[in-house]
Amino acid sequence: MISAELYHVPLSPFCRxxxxxxxxxxxxxxxxxxxxxxxxxxFLRRNPAGKVPVLKLDGHALAESAAICEYLEELYPEPALMxxxxxxxxxxxxxxxxxxxxFHHEVTSKLLYERVNxxxxxxxxxxxxxxxxxxxxxKFHLDYMGWLxxxxxxxxxxxxxxxxxxAAAHLSSxxxxxxxxxxxxxxxxxxxxxxxSRPAFRSILMDQVPGFPPPAHYAxxxx
Amino acid sequence: MISAELYHVPLSPFCRxxxxxxxxxxxxxxxxxxxxxxxxxxFLRRNPAGKVPVLKLDGHALAESAAICEYLEELYPEPALMxxxxxxxxxxxxxxxxxxxxFHHEVTSKLLYERVNxxxxxxxxxxxxxxxxxxxxxKFHLDYMGWLxxxxxxxxxxxxxxxxxxAAAHLSSxxxxxxxxxxxxxxxxxxxxxxxSRPAFRSILMDQVPGFPPPAHYAxxxx
Numbered sequence: 001m002i003s004a005e006l007y008h009v010p011l012s013p014f015c016r017x018x019x020x021x022x023x024x025x026x027x028x029x030x031x032x033x034x035x036x037x038x039x040x041x042x043f044l045r046r047n048p049a050g051k052v053p054v055l056k057l058d059g060h061a062l063a064e065s066a067a068i069c070e071y072l073e074e075l076y077p078e079p080a081l082m083x084x085x086x087x088x089x090x091x092x093x094x095x096x097x098x099x100x101x102x103f104h105h106e107v108t109s110k111l112l113y114e115r116v117n118x119x120x121x122x123x124x125x126x127x128x129x130x131x132x133x134x135x136x137x138x139k140f141h142l143d144y145m146g147w148l149x150x151x152x153x154x155x156x157x158x159x160x161x162x163x164x165x166x167a168a169a170h171l172s173s174x175x176x177x178x179x180x181x182x183x184x185x186x187x188x189x190x191x192x193x194x195x196x197s198r199p200a201f202r203s204i205l206m207d208q209v210p211g212f213p214p215p216a217h218y219a220x221x222x223x
Numbered sequence: 224m225i226s227a228e229l230y231h232v233p234l235s236p237f238c239r240x241x242x243x244x245x246x247x248x249x250x251x252x253x254x255x256x257x258x259x260x261x262x263x264x265x266f267l268r269r270n271p272a273g274k275v276p277v278l279k280l281d282g283h284a285l286a287e288s289a290a291i292c293e294y295l296e297e298l299y300p301e302p303a304l305m306x307x308x309x310x311x312x313x314x315x316x317x318x319x320x321x322x323x324x325x326f327h328h329e330v331t332s333k334l335l336y337e338r339v340n341x342x343x344x345x346x347x348x349x350x351x352x353x354x355x356x357x358x359x360x361x362k363f364h365l366d367y368m369g370w371l372x373x374x375x376x377x378x379x380x381x382x383x384x385x386x387x388x389x390a391a392a393h394l395s396s397x398x399x400x401x402x403x404x405x406x407x408x409x410x411x412x413x414x415x416x417x418x419x420s421r422p423a424f425r426s427i428l429m430d431q432v433p434g435f436p437p438p439a440h441y442a443x444x445x446x
Contacts, residue, residue, distance in 0.1 A: 048367065049325055060310065067316035074309040086297040087283065093290035101324075102272055144271065 005056040007034040007043065010207040011116060011176060013108060014065035014100065015053040016169035021069045021162070023200035025076040029055075031203075037121045066096055069162050081162045092156045095163035099170050103141055108170050110134025111179045116212055138174070139184065146185040160195070168195045172204055178215045182223065189223075197221050228279040230257040230266065233430040234339060234399060236331060237288035237323065238276040239392035244292045244385070245278075246423035248299040252278075254426075260344045289319055292385050304385045315379045318386035322393050326364055331393050333357025334402045339435055361397070362407065369408040383418070391418045395427055401438045405446065412446075420444050 004022065006029050008015035022029045034043055036052050047054045047063040055062045062068050073082050083089055111134040114126035145167065148155055156163040171192060174180050182189040195201065205219040217223040227245065229252050231238035245252045257266055259275050270277045270286040278285045285291050296305050306312055334357040337349035368390065371378055379386040394415060397403050405412040418424065428442040440446040 049321060062313055062317070064317045064320040067313050067320060070316055071309055071313040074312065086294055089297065090285055090290050090294040093293055094285070094287045097287040097290060098272060 004029045005032055006030070007032050007036075007046070007054040007056075008052050009033060009036070010209055011112060011173045012052055013104070013112075013166075013169040013173050014051075016172060016204055017065050017100075017162070017165050018053045018055060018068050018072075019203060020165040020169065020200050021072050021081060023203065024079060024081060024165075024198070025072060027072070027076065066093075066100060069096075069165075073162070081160070081165065083157060083159060083161060088157050092161045092163045095156055096166040099163075099166040103167075103170055106137040107134050107141060108174065110137065112173055112177065115177055115179075116209065119211070120209075135179070138179065139181075142181070142185040142188055145191075146187045149187040149191050154191070164191075164195055168192065168201075172196075172201075176207070176209075176214045176218055177212065193221065193223070196223075227252045228255055229253070230255050230259075230269070230277040230279075231275050232256060232259070233432055234335060234396045235275055236327070236335075236389075236392040236396050237274075239395060239427055240288050240323075240385070240388050241276045241278060241291050241295075242426060243388040243392065243423050244295050244304060246426065247302060247304060247388075247421070248295060250295070250299065289316075289323060292319075292388075296385070304383070304388065306380060306382060306384060311380050315384045315386045318379055319389040322386075322389040326390075326393055329360040330357050330364060331397065333360065335396050335400065338400055338402075339432065342434070343432075358402070361402065362404075365404070365408040365411055368414075369410045372410040372414050377414070387414075387418055391415065391424075395419075395424075399430070399432075399437045399441055400435065416444065416446070419446075 004027055006015065006018060006022070008019070008031055010033070019029070019031075034040075034052050034054070036043060036050055039050060043054070044050055046056075046061040049063060051063070053063075053065055053068065055068050062071060069081070073080075082092060110130045114130050114134070118124055118126060145155065152158070154160045154164050155167055171180055182192070196205070208214070227250055229238065229241060229245070231242070231254055233256070242252070242254075257263075257275050257277070259266060259273060262273060266277070267273055269279075269284040272286060274286070276286075276288055276291065278291050285294060292304070296303075305315060333353045337353050337357070341347055341349060368378065375381070377383045377387050378390055394403055405415070419428070431437070
């Protein structure tokens with residue numbers, strides 16, 4: 001059992017992806033909430049980019065969620081969250097970027113950041129144009145995921161990988177604010193039910209953000 | 224000698240990073256300019272994200288520049304552009320994200336996209352607020368690179384890696400429009416002179432974008 005500290009915020013999909021990797025690999029981690037927008041000098045020293053997550057492990061402060069997950073994969077190869085053949089590894093990395101870049105830009109930043117982050121960080125009210133754009137874009141993304149899952153058991157192939165964790169991290173944060181229409185994509189719902197029932201997901205289902213109580217279905221495995 | 228096709232645009236830093244990796248590994252590539260903003264259905268089939276670069280290699284269409292570079296690294300390990308120890312590999316990946324995410328957002332999109340991409344894609348004139356913000360932000364980034372290079376021969380450590388290619392790809396595109404103040408950071412200038420003189424850089428120094436002639440120093444190895 002290795003001991004680690006993760007500077008995070010509960011609904012950040014980037015932090016959730018790292019939490020899922022750590023839990024799946026049974027690395028015990030102490031979670032430390034970091035109000036990164038207050039730019040504490042100690043925190044900026046750990047990560048000059050000023051973002052969460054930052055993982056402290058064995059005296060090193062590691063930043064950038066995708067780079068952290070690859071590092072954990074190299075340090076603790078079992079259970080594997082990356083496939084072994086280069087082509088499927090590329091597909092995992094392509095999909096991680098799909099969610100962390102495209103989905104984040106088109107959906108997460110337009111819904112979660114407008115509805116929750118703005119209030120928490122004192123930036124005022126949601127911009128309704130952004131919220132509408134996010135609600136339109138998530139439909140396209142659910143359809144794309146549904147199409148992938150028509151052809152594959154998991155998003156990148158036959159086995160669960162970091163691509164599934166990246167996607168589940170974003171969707172779980174949006175599910176916390178009831179912004180995922182599960183009825184639209186039954187294949188995606190089945191996939192999410194599988195991943196949601198893993199022990200690694202438990203801590204994420206117990207998250208509570210003051211002022212934003214989750215809906216009843218959020219932690220329900222039979223949602 | 225392997226044969227490949229890269230769908231690209233000349234000044235895209237993401238495409239340039241892939242071109243540098245391919246050239247360093249001596250993979251012969253046919254460059255195909257793709258007007259990705261016109262959303263050609265054939266191109267969207269290759270990459271539903273609608274972005275360049277897309278690399279066609281051995282019948283596969285590969286998207287996302289960082290994922291492509293990792294794939295090339297696994298397929299053609301020599302010469303190595305990734306170190307072997309996990310901690311330095313993390314540092315390479317952290318820095319690749321630093322440039323492709325943070326630098327891209329704060330600098331490249333504010334300078335290159337305002338001054339060049341907007342005109343090429345018919346979106347009108349540069350927004351001067353964005354340009355001013357980009358010119359302010361690049362100073363911070365040059366200082367950060369200078370600080371790294373005070374401590375290391377290359378950005379991530381003792382050897383040239385994908386982190387140097389990511390950084391050089393962004394800086395070379397900005398140098399094409401004279402937006403890099405090399406006098407500000409002599410250490411960065413020395414580093415760029417080293418990387419610019421590599422044979423892998425030649426094709427990038429010969430790029431010409433109609434309507435945007437490069438300054439004389441752009442292709443000069445003694446700039």
